[in-house]
Every structure is written in C-alpha cells, then in structure tokens.
Amino acid sequence: xxxxxxxxxxxxxxxxxxxxxxxxxxxxxxxxxxxxxxxxxxxxxxxxxxxxxxxxxxxxxxxxxxxxxxxxxxxxxxxxxxxxxxxxxxxxxxxxxxxxxxxxxxxxxxxxxxxxxxxxxxxxx
Numbered sequence: 109x110x111x112x113x114x115x116x117x118x119x120x121x122x123x124x125x126x127x128x129x130x131x132x133x134x135x136x137x138x139x140x141x142x143x144x145x146x147x148x149x150x151x152x153x154x155x156x157x158x159x160x161x162x163x164x165x166x167x168x169x170x171x172x173x174x175x176x177x178x179x180x181x182x183x184x185x186x187x188x189x190x191x192x193x194x195x196x197x198x199x200x201x202x203x204x205x206x207x208x209x210x211x212x213x214x215x216x217x218x219x220x221x222x223x224x225x226x227x228x229x230x231x232x233x
Contacts, residue, residue, distance in 0.1 A: 111135065114142050121153045121188075122230070132165040136175055144181065151186040154230055158193040158223055167201055176208040187215040189233060196221045 112127040112135070123146055129135055139157065147153055182190060190213065194202035202219030209217040216233070220226040 112139055112142070114146055116146055121150075123147055123153055123155050125155075125157045127157070127159050127162040129162050130165045131159060131162050131167070133171075136178070140178060140181065144185075147185045147187075152188050153185065154189040154191070155182070155185075155187050156189075156191045156193065156223075156226055156230070158226075159198075160193050160195050160221075160223060163195065164198060164201060167198075169204065172201060172204050173208060176205060176212055179209060180212055183214050189216045189218065189230065191217075191226045191229065192219045193223050193226050194219060194221065 111129045112125055115124045115126070116122075117124070123143065125139055125143065127135070127139065143155065147155070179190070190209065192202055192205060199219070199221050202221075206217050206219040218226070218229060220229065
C-alpha cells in the first residue's frame with residue numbers, strides 16, 4: 109500500500125507529495141521528514157501536498173494547530189508556495205490549516221479541493 113510518494117521537478121522547482129493513507133501524527137511526521145530531506149539546501153521552491161485520496165485520523169482544531177506549528181520548520185527552506193490539496197469533504201480542515209499557517213509562516217499558504225485548482229494557481233503565481 110502506497111502511503112505517500114514524492115516527485116521532484118527541478119525545472120519547475122516543485123516538490124509534490126501524494127498521499128494515500130489515514131493521516132495521523134506519525135504519517136505527518138514522515139511526510140515532513142521526507143520534504144526536509146528532498147529540499148534541504150534549496151530556496152524558492154513550491155511545495156504541493158496532495159492529500160485528496162487520504163483522510164484524517166481524528167483531526168480537530170488542536171491537532172491542526174499542532175501541525176501548523178510543526179510546519180514552521182519549512183521556513184528554513186524559503187518556500188515560495190506551500191499548497192495543500194484535500195478531499196472536498198475535508199476542505200474545512202484545509203482552510204483551517206491555510207488560515208493558521210498564513211499567520212505563522214513566511215511563504216504563501218493555500219488549500220484547494222482539487223489538484224487542478226492547485227496547478228492553475230501555480231501557473232498564475
């Protein structure tokens with residue numbers, strides 16, 4: 109079973125993480141570690157995390173806030189965009205993350221309901 113896959117596009121300076129799992133704290137930690145490994149020493153990249161085929165395990169406000177706090181580690185990467193794609197059913201959590209992250213991180217943070225919306229945003233940014 110695929111938990112998540114990382115795809116690096118050096119030409120576009122884009123790292124895409126595609127998950128297909130139940131998202132608990134351990135999975136978020138593994139994804140975060142993979143991102144740091146792939147982008148350590150880089151600047152100006154866009155990060156897209158596609159959770160559209162995953163679902164959260166008991167996610168609530170407190171856990172979204174904790175995820176946002178842990179995401180601040182990405183500030184060292186000087187990302188230009190940090191995008192999360194979620195299943196439409198979980199878009200409320202995505203928006204909650206976007207709002208919290210926008211107040212805590214230096215990069216542009218956005219949440220979308222589809223990978224197509226995210227791709228269009230990246231094209232125009």
